[in-house]
Amino acid sequence: MSRRDAKELKEKLLDRGVALLMEQGYHGTGLQELVQSVGVPKGSFYNYFESKEAFSAEVVAHYIEPFIKRLDAQLQRKDLGAAAALRAYFDELIEETERLDFRGGCLLGNLIGEIGDTSDLCQTSLREAVHRYRDKLREGIARAQREGGFRMDMDAKEMADLLVNFWQGALLRMKIERSVRPLTQFCDMLLNGYFKG
Amino acid sequence: MSRRDAKELKEKLLDRGVALLMEQGYHGTGLQELVQSVGVPKGSFYNYFESKEAFSAEVVAHYIEPFIKRLDAQLQRKDLGAAAALRAYFDELIEETERLDFRGGCLLGNLIGEIGDTSDLCQTSLREAVHRYRDKLREGIARAQREGGFRMDMDAKEMADLLVNFWQGALLRMKIERSVRPLTQFCDMLLNGYFKG
DNA sequence: CGTCATAATATGACCAGTCGTCTCATCTTG
């Protein structure tokens, strides 16, 4: 197998890892299941990753990047202010959640709950991923403040932290209620309410 | 072993189940580990519980009850209004979290993330536990509204949902930041801010 | 340009251990 294929293979493993860890969690997902469903021999896995734990830490980083990109894409839109772009971004996520029948939620939140204080490696990876996400949100919030869409008497970073944390909580609740209600309530309360001042 | 002892044994299994599921999650906890640490032979477990899944569903109910009792105890205090009692309750939890070195979080949140959409039995049990907790919070919030401590222009049930969901999110964040900051931010923003109107 | 020794990588059978579940002969108790 050539080196180029090898890179694609690693990508495939990470992609599949996102899906499996989302569906079944860390301990619920076996390496055998992972490699078989990708078509990689079991032993080969360890050519690409040190361990299941190290693999999962990479999966976390692999998972969050597209969300940051999508958020950034909304913030780049010329037809929307930053406040409206944030709302558009979360509306997008809510719609997606509904399409997926309220399954999954956020891989970061799920893994934090399951192994957030038992795996140092994953804890670090999870913290860094959350911080990158938070920083992108802060960017949008700060611009919304300058544009007059959001209140100015709060630190943008603090607001971004509220947003991230509350969103995680709303996603958990969504999973057991099987309803978008917690998510829309989140938007109404923060983006359309508290943050407007 | 007499019937009375048997009842104590079941209680012991549930208590230990709370601790183990909290530390290691559902798939991370083995029945063998559970029964050995309680001193029950492995086979006996199935006299008390149908399956690991049914056991976990019972653990969930067993877990939440003390929290509801503690919240109720604060609400019964004659020296505090309902708003202050709620704040006192969460302050108590925050202090406890710090003592435990930011470990664990909330069993409900952790299990929702891990198996909230793969185990129907547990999903139901989790939803019911959250609802009981939410209803007790609503009780306090409604009284705080009547006493003039909280804003009146919002439904108490909706406010209780916000409280529960946001608290779960803050607990997740606390775990990876290893700091009470997300929890105090939660109190400041909701109890001392948004809810006062 | 072709050859080939060597280095790098891929492979999958295999390890020791654990999983959740269930059985059943034996023992305890009302």
Added chain:
DNA sequence: CAAGATGAGACGACTGGTCATATTATGACG
């Protein structure tokens, strides 16, 4: 004596991880 509790262990499947072997890529040399 009947009914339930016990406890040792069987069950097949699976766990994360290893390693000797097989395959492939490499680059100096003829």
